[in-house]
Every structure is written in C-alpha cells, then in structure tokens.
Amino acid sequence: MHATPAHRPLTLENAPALAELFAAVEAVDGTDEHYDAEDLADELGDPRLELPHDSAGVWSSGELVGYAKATGLRDATDVHLVYVEGAVRPDARGQGVGAGLVTWQVTRAAQLHRERFPDLPGEAHIQIHAPNTAKRDLYQGAGFQARRWFFDMRRPLDGGEIPVTAPAGGLRVVPFTAAYEEATRLAHNEAFRDHWGHTPTAAERWRHGTTGARSFRPDVSFLALDGDEVAGYLISHEYDAETAMTGIRECWIAQLGTRPGWRGSGVATALLTTCLRAGQEQGFRRAGLNVDGANATGALSLYERCGFRTLHTWIGYVKPL
The missing domain is CATH 3.40.630.30 (Gcn5-related N-acetyltransferase (GNAT))
Structure with missing residues (x-):
C-alpha cells in the first residue's frame, strides 16, 4: 500500500466492500464469523446509527482497508452505553490505521454521550476476540479495561x-x-x-x-x-x-x-x-x-x-x- 488513505463515513452502498474487508480479517483472525453484503447492509441499516456521523471508513487505492462504528443507545437507566466496533485489513495493519480508528471511536462515543445523557455516567463497550492480543493492546492503550468474558x-x-x-x-x-x-x-x-x-x-x-x-x-x-x-x-x-x-x-x-x-x-x-x-x-x-x-x-x-x-x-x- 502506497497511496495516502482517504477517510470518509460509510454508506449502505459500501456493504459489499465491508464484506470483502470482513472476509480478509476472518481469514487471518479465525473468529468463525462470516458475513455477506446483505448481512452488513442490515447492520449498517441499524435504526440507532446515523452513518454520516457514527461510522468511519479508511480507503486506499479504492479499497476499504479499515472501518469503525459507534452506536450510542437512545435509552439509558443508570449508565449510558455506546458500543464501538472496528477492524483493519491484515495487510494494512501496523501503519497507524487502527490507532486512528480507535481515536475516532473514543471521540465519537464521548460526543454521543454528551448529546444524549450528559447527566449519567457513560461507557464505551467493545468485545474483542481473546487471541487477538494486538487489538487488545491497542484498546488498552486507549484506556479500555477488560470487564467481562463471553463464550461462543x-x-x-x-x-x-x-x-x-x-x-x-x-x-x-x-x-x-x-x-x-x-x-x-x-x-x-x-x-x-x-x-x-x-x-x-x-x-x-x-x-x-x-x-x-x-x-x-x-x-x-x-x-x-x-x-x-x-x-x-x-x-x-x-x-x-x-x-x-x-x-x-x-x-x-x-x-x-x-x-x-x-x-x-x-x-x-x-x-x-x-x-x-x-x-x-x-x-x-x-x-x-x-x-x-x-x-x-x-x-x-x-x-x-x-x-x-x-x-x-x-x-x-x-x-x-
């Protein structure tokens, strides 16, 4: 990869590109999770998401090499939750793409919290595949702490x-x-x-x-x-x-x-x-x-x-x- 990456929000039309990114990630990370373009169009159509503000894509030479989302819940009781997710294509890792997306997630999560429930405590949540120590290190470096364990x-x-x-x-x-x-x-x-x-x-x-x-x-x-x-x-x-x-x-x-x-x-x-x-x-x-x-x-x-x-x-x- 030699071109300077371009950053822009995702759209529903990006579902096929996102499916290609997910397939490349799965081939290396081995989570046993498989998605097609229709699955991802459904996810991008989540009524809680405002894609122009709540998503970010990183493009290089016309290909999607990284993405991030921040889904702020519209209801809250004691704590307002914002769920974040993201991934970087394996051949684009180690170049700062992931760090930039994590920074975007934290910034957007904080904005969503301030906009919706500023008087409640707020938390950003993400689930990370346990063997992916590099991703865990990236989020820990941004101030995330392990709180709960889930099993497939x-x-x-x-x-x-x-x-x-x-x-x-x-x-x-x-x-x-x-x-x-x-x-x-x-x-x-x-x-x-x-x-x-x-x-x-x-x-x-x-x-x-x-x-x-x-x-x-x-x-x-x-x-x-x-x-x-x-x-x-x-x-x-x-x-x-x-x-x-x-x-x-x-x-x-x-x-x-x-x-x-x-x-x-x-x-x-x-x-x-x-x-x-x-x-x-x-x-x-x-x-x-x-x-x-x-x-x-x-x-x-x-x-x-x-x-x-x-x-x-x-x-x-x-x-x-």
Whole structure:
C-alpha cells in the first residue's frame, strides 16, 4: 500500500466492500464469523446509527482497508452505553490505521454521550476476540479495561435423537408466532433487566435486529406460555453466509430468557431442548450461541449440561466516557 488513505463515513452502498474487508480479517483472525453484503447492509441499516456521523471508513487505492462504528443507545437507566466496533485489513495493519480508528471511536462515543445523557455516567463497550492480543493492546492503550468474558459455544446436532424436557406447572412450549412479538419483546426486557450492560430494547430495534431480520427463523424459535402469558422465549437465527462458507447449517440461538416469576420451573431447559430437537429434525448440523460467563442465572452451566462446549472466548472491554 502506497497511496495516502482517504477517510470518509460509510454508506449502505459500501456493504459489499465491508464484506470483502470482513472476509480478509476472518481469514487471518479465525473468529468463525462470516458475513455477506446483505448481512452488513442490515447492520449498517441499524435504526440507532446515523452513518454520516457514527461510522468511519479508511480507503486506499479504492479499497476499504479499515472501518469503525459507534452506536450510542437512545435509552439509558443508570449508565449510558455506546458500543464501538472496528477492524483493519491484515495487510494494512501496523501503519497507524487502527490507532486512528480507535481515536475516532473514543471521540465519537464521548460526543454521543454528551448529546444524549450528559447527566449519567457513560461507557464505551467493545468485545474483542481473546487471541487477538494486538487489538487488545491497542484498546488498552486507549484506556479500555477488560470487564467481562463471553463464550461462543457450539453443540453438534448430527448425533442421536435429543430428548426434550417439559417445564413444570402446566406451562406449554409452542412455536413462536407473530401474534406474540410485542409480548416477547417485553418479556425479553424483563428477563434481562438486571443483566450486565442491558438496556431495554425498543420496538423498532427489536423488529430490525430480531424478528424482522432476514436471518430470523420462526420455525426453530419457541415460547413458553403460562395460559396466554409469555413466561420464556427462545429466538433462533440462521446466517446464509455462514452456511455458504462452512457448508454447515447452524441454528444460532440469539435470545433465550425466562421472566423472573417463572425461573426455577425448567422453562429455559425445555425451550432449549425443544429448539435442539427441532433443529435436528430440520437438517441443522449444529447449534451455537454466545453467553456471558458471569451470567447470574446460571446460563453457562445450563448450556454445558445440554451439550454445548466453548469454541471461542471474547473479552468485553470498557472505557468510561
């Protein structure tokens, strides 16, 4: 690379270039995360983002060699969170591109915090793949500190038939239907109310990233109902880019939660085993999920009991704003 890099915000039309950048990063960093242009167009279309202000791209010889985003939440309780992310193409590393993008992220995160919740404490958050020590060093140098550990877990589905459990107290596990979309969103906000880093999910964001995403799979998503009330829920996604790259259909369990009043009645286990059996019957070869290692509800041990094993570790880094 010899040309002086150009810096400009990303647009929706940059999704193919961003997909090429992600593929080059994945080939070296090995996170087992694969995205196509449509996936990234969805992410760039996040209603919380204002791309002209909340994104940055670094271009060299007409190619995208680095990017960054800062997503400031529009709701806050005790702390206002801004999520940052970014990457540099491997052949452009070591030239100051990453350091410049981190500086941009910190600056933009601080601006978003001042604009939206100046009277609350603010934090910038990022998850970094644990083996990527160079990226960790870069963010630590900018004042980020390791705060939490998260695990990508997988479970094969091509073995013997998976036994399904039932919840106690007469609760029913049923397939997800659109009639329960709003009740499920509210159940999710209640179930995760006391979890680290959780901010209530607004209806627009829920539709965009969860039930309205092209990756959403209602046929492997389930609800636990007490009468007509949502006691728990499991939302699954399937990513076409992942299947195309690996040749393996993976049922990704994006959301699993039980409302506090129904904990201890086997709701989560019943939802999970029902999903795994359905995925098995529908031709998925494995299931995957991401879990907070310090989740107070014991989610990690639940997943291990159901046959999931850790494949990747991610570290949540935080910087006060």
